[in-house]
Amino acid sequence: MDLSFKCFRGFYFSVATSNVVCVYFCWLPQSNSGGMELGDGSLNPGFRDVDGGSAAEDPGKEKRDPEYAQIKPYAGMPKEVLLLHSCKARYRVPREILFWLMVACTLALVALTVTVIALSPRCMNWWQVSPVYQVYLRSFKDSDGDGVGDLKGIQKQLEHFQYLNIKSVWVSPFYRSPLRDSGYDVEDFRAIDPLFGTMQDFEKLLAEMHSKGLKLIVDLIPNHTSDRHRWFNLSRTGDPHYKDYYVWSDCNGSAPRPNNWVSVFGNSAWTYDDVRGQCYLHQFLKEQPDLNFRNPHVRKEMTDIIHFWLEKGVDGFRVGAVNRLLEAAHLRDEPQVDPKKAPESVASVWDLHHDYTTSQLGLHDLLRDWRAEMQAYSREPGRYRFMVTESYDYHEVDKTMMYYGTSLVKESDFPFNFYLLDLPQNTSGLWVKHLVQLWMANMPKGQWPNWLVGNHDQPRIASSAGHTYIRAINMLLLTLPGTPTTYYGEEIGMENNNGTDGPARDPAGKYNASASQDPQRSPMQWSSDMNAGFNNKTNTTWLPLHPDYRSINVKAQMEDEGSVLAQYRSLNTLRQSELPFLRGWFCFVHADASVFSYLRELDGLSRAFLMVLNFGGEPAVTDLSSVPELPDLLTVQMSTNRSNDDKVLHKSRIPTEAGEGLVIQYTTNTRFHPNHPEQCYVSEKACYLSAVDLLYQC
Numbered sequence: 001m002d003l004s005f006k007c008f009r010g011f012y013f014s015v016a017t018s019n020v021v022c023v024y025f026c027w028l029p030q031s032n033s034g035g036m037e038l039g040d041g042s043l044n045p046g047f048r049d050v051d052g053g054s055a056a057e058d059p060g061k062e063k064r065d066p067e068y069a070q071i072k073p074y075a076g077m078p079k080e081v082l083l084l085h086s087c088k089a090r091y092r093v094p095r096e097i098l099f100w101l102m103v104a105c106t107l108a109l110v111a112l113t114v115t116v117i118a119l120s121p122r123c124m125n126w127w128q129v130s131p132v133y134q135v136y137l138r139s140f141k142d143s144d145g146d147g148v149g150d151l152k153g154i155q156k157q158l159e160h161f162q163y164l165n166i167k168s169v170w171v172s173p174f175y176r177s178p179l180r181d182s183g184y185d186v187e188d189f190r191a192i193d194p195l196f197g198t199m200q201d202f203e204k205l206l207a208e209m210h211s212k213g214l215k216l217i218v219d220l221i222p223n224h225t226s227d228r229h230r231w232f233n234l235s236r237t238g239d240p241h242y243k244d245y246y247v248w249s250d251c252n253g254s255a256p257r258p259n260n261w262v263s264v265f266g267n268s269a270w271t272y273d274d275v276r277g278q279c280y281l282h283q284f285l286k287e288q289p290d291l292n293f294r295n296p297h298v299r300k301e302m303t304d305i306i307h308f309w310l311e312k313g314v315d316g317f318r319v320g321a322v323n324r325l326l327e328a329a330h331l332r333d334e335p336q337v338d339p340k341k342a343p344e345s346v347a348s349v350w351d352l353h354h355d356y357t358t359s360q361l362g363l364h365d366l367l368r369d370w371r372a373e374m375q376a377y378s379r380e381p382g383r384y385r386f387m388v389t390e391s392y393d394y395h396e397v398d399k400t401m402m403y404y405g406t407s408l409v410k411e412s413d414f415p416f417n418f419y420l421l422d423l424p425q426n427t428s429g430l431w432v433k434h435l436v437q438l439w440m441a442n443m444p445k446g447q448w449p450n451w452l453v454g455n456h457d458q459p460r461i462a463s464s465a466g467h468t469y470i471r472a473i474n475m476l477l478l479t480l481p482g483t484p485t486t487y488y489g490e491e492i493g494m495e496n497n498n499g500t501d502g503p504a505r506d507p508a509g510k511y512n513a514s515a516s517q518d519p520q521r522s523p524m525q526w527s528s529d530m531n532a533g534f535n536n537k538t539n540t541t542w543l544p545l546h547p548d549y550r551s552i553n554v555k556a557q558m559e560d561e562g563s564v565l566a567q568y569r570s571l572n573t574l575r576q577s578e579l580p581f582l583r584g585w586f587c588f589v590h591a592d593a594s595v596f597s598y599l600r601e602l603d604g605l606s607r608a609f610l611m612v613l614n615f616g617g618e619p620a621v622t623d624l625s626s627v628p629e630l631p632d633l634l635t636v637q638m639s640t641n642r643s644n645d646d647k648v649l650h651k652s653r654i655p656t657e658a659g660e661g662l663v664i665q666y667t668t669n670t671r672f673h674p675n676h677p678e679q680c681y682v683s684e685k686a687c688y689l690s691a692v693d694l695l696y697q698c
């Protein structure tokens with residue numbers, strides 16, 4: 001049989017049955033006779049003339065198949081008739097055009113999708129979008145009237161976070177503990193202390209938080225355990241497996257301490273244990289023996305604990321006291337800050353340079369391993385597990401920045417930024433600028449900043465800086481780039497409760513009353529009701545209430561549009577709804593003895609924000625006329641003093657009271673950052689295309 005491809009038209013594709021049939025037959029090799037041989041040797045006329053030409057174009061065809069040539073297409077026509085017509089130019093050409101159009105559209109769509117994906121900026125993570133709210137469990141909300149806050153109490157107050165538009169909540173330790181250090185002395189890392197509830201309470205809390213879109217961050221306390229922990233008992237009794245779980249060293253009557261190391265809470269970091277007949281190391285209380293992370297079994301134990309809580313579904317860890325995880329194995333004395341001081345009077349953590357008890361080699365490997373465990377649980381969409389580390393490195397900012405890890409090996413999502421805790425030392429615009437710059441100028445490129453002004457270990461900012469500044473401070477935290485952390489009560493301007501009678505509950509206060517951390521841990525002030533709404537069943541609370549709770553409380557402030565709370569809420573909404581605050585550039589604009597001013601802008605977006613905050617003691621008038629990128633007239637969007645809202649100011653005269661902060665929104669087509677690169681920083685950079693309302697990588 002003489003085969004030829006008379007009907008070669010390339011590869012056709014169509015879902016329409018007729019087309020498929022036609023394509024199939026158009027591909028078939030045809031015999032010269034113009035038909036296909038049937039089994040009996042006769043030709044099937046239906047297979048003739050499938051070369052794409054119409055019968056009209058080929059008069060010979062009509063002669064060959066006069067009976068079919070006359071038939072017009074009709075519904076239900078047999079295959080032979082269908083084929084005869086479907087390959088005619090008038091059907092085939094539109095079909096081919098449609099087919100190639102479809103191919104072109106599909107390719108264009110694929111190309112567009114790939115381009116959009118490639119150009120889209122990275123999605124921001126939950127811990128970047130929302131501030132972190134720190135709940136100090138003992139003091140937040142007491143559900144059962146025993147005077148101590150508990151897990152069910154938090155569950156009752158979840159609406160508070162929703163009201164504030166807060167998505168990330170860090171809850172201080174709830175593990176089984178003798179509570180010598182408020183739960184940072186853990187007896188069992190896998191159990192809930194009955195004072196705070198049960199494991200079921202924890203699971204219910206977590207489930208409800210997740211159902212409300214809230215994330216839960218818990219404490220990981222790897223440096224030490226309680227001296228009541230099972231491991232410590234086994235270690236002091238010399239169990240072969242556990243004997244090196246802690247840091248032990250010989251000591252005796254003539255040499256009662258192996259070296260001069262001191263505890264954070266004061267006095268020697270070594271305590272003699274008469275069961276084992278050796279000294280053990282404790283960088284905190286003597287009831288908090290330090291774990292020995294040079295022992296692989298200890299490392300494995302901690303990894304298992306991390307797994308345990310990740311399996312439960314927690315969203316992240318605040319890893320405490322990380323700089324103290326390892327000590328120098330040689331146990332040499334640390335150098336004294338004042339070499340003339342008598343060695344026997346060295347008793348405070350400030351007396352020594354902590355060359356051998358902090359930031360030791362190997363420490364970052366531990367954190368990298370823990371981070372890797374968390375990454376393994378972060379793969380599911382929306383289930384990113386967050387890690388923040390606590391390390392007070394004071395002014396050794398390079399050490400702090402190391403906790404970000406490197407661009408190849410990740411550690412913390414951010415190490416806590418404690419530098420703004422120094423804000424009260426000198427309230428001036430220049431000082432605040434200096435503290436902000438300390439972080440921005442030293443943070444590794446591409447990392448995410450964070451800010452806080454308080455926690456359970458620090459005096460409340462409203463007391464240390466003064467109540468006048470609390471609104472401006474909240475405004476600062478919520479408009480700087482990065483994640484702010486809010487210690488419970490800061491959103492209403494709670495102050496230290498110094499009028500605490502009776503013995504200090506906090507270990508630091510036991511050594512030195514003025515260092516007590518009880519004042520900043522007083523119960524949350526929910527309302528002016530009995531016990532400030534902290535509980536309503538008893539008249540005792542574990543720490544006394546601040547007497548100002550009758551005026552400074554959540555309920556009263558919810559009813560007052562000008563309250564610290566209302567302002568916190570509006571600022572948080574602004575932060576999360578305006579792209580320049582989350583994604584935009586941060587630029588220093590001005591600083592003097594009173595005022596600190598900066599702006600937030602995003603490439604492509606004409607809306608930008610100028611912040612003017614007066615941290616000085618006097619009213620000030622700021623002249624920004626030398627900043628050509630700013631329009632002459634500026635409208636105050638939000639002032640900490642509501643009577644100044646909506647005021648239109650000339651940029652050469654921006655008045656502020658002491659403690660007043662202004663958010664000024666303005667429209668511009670001239671960006672500030674290209675002209676002042678040395679004053680500007682950006683983390684999650686993106687550009688805006690207003691024509692299509694699209695954010696893209698740039």
Ligand code: GLC
Nearest residue numbers: 181184185284320321390457
């Ligand atoms: C953490 C806690 C602190 C505690 C210390 C020792 O740093 O923030 O309150 O005292 O660990 O456990």
